Amino acid sequence: xxxxxxxxxxxxxxxAVLALLGGIFHLIGVAGGAVMLAGDDxxxxxxxxxxxxxxxxxxxxxxxxxxxLAKRFGRVxxxxxAVLALLxxxxxxxxxxxxxxFLGLAxxxxxxxxxxxxxxxxxxxxxxxxxxxxxRWVTSGWS
Numbered sequence: 001x002x003x004x005x006x007x008x009x010x011x012x013x014x015x016a017v018l019a020l021l022g023g024i025f026h027l028i029g030v031a032g033g034a035v036m037l038a039g040d041d042x043x044x045x046x047x048x049x050x051x052x053x054x055x056x057x058x059x060x061x062x063x064x065x066x067x068x069l070a071k072r073f074g075r076v077x078x079x080x081x082a083v084l085a086l087l088x089x090x091x092x093x094x095x096x097x098x099x100x101x102f103l104g105l106a107x108x109x110x111x112x113x114x115x116x117x118x119x120x121x122x123x124x125x126x127x128x129x130x131x132x133x134x135x136r137w138v139t140s141g142w143s
Contacts (some may be wrong), residue, residue: 012067012075012137015128018121021066024081026060029103033140035128049103056084060125070141075129082126089118102129 033050037043059081066074092103092115128134 009137011128011131011133012070015078015125015134016064016067016074018125018128019060019067019081022092022121022125023057023059023061023064026053026057026085030057045102052088052103056081056088059084063129067134067138070138072138075134075138078129079126082122082129085122086126087120089115089122 030050033046035052036046036049046100046135063074063077063079063081066072066076067078068074088103093112095102
């Protein structure tokens with residue numbers, strides 16, 4: 001019996017699950033941004049929080065669903081969503097070090113450990129979605 005190479009479900013499915021979990025996490029940020037829009041004095045910061053979380057959540061959820069369906073767009077959206085999430089987290093750290101606070105950070109403190117911890121699943125999602133077995137997964141699918 002000839003050995004078959006893996007079709008990539010071992011990396012594609014975990015990447016999809018992580019993308020969906022990241023999207024759900026950012027949906028919580030969308031809800032927080034909506035609450036800020038309803039009652040915050042700083043409309044610009046509230047709108048920025050809301051919109052950035054909507055963009056990242058939408059991209060990650062679309063990518064996760066696409067990967068589960070083994071579609072090429074799923075891989076593209078998952079990679080894009082993970083990159084957007086990483087850029088968002090890094091911008092929180094960099095801008096916060098210069099005294100510019102957004103994403104609901106009003107108390108002039110940067111949650112460095114928390115923000116760095118958020119980078120871990122985003123990096124893992126990015127790596128899993130980028131590897132060659134995931135590319136095979138989206139071309140061969142479930143069959």
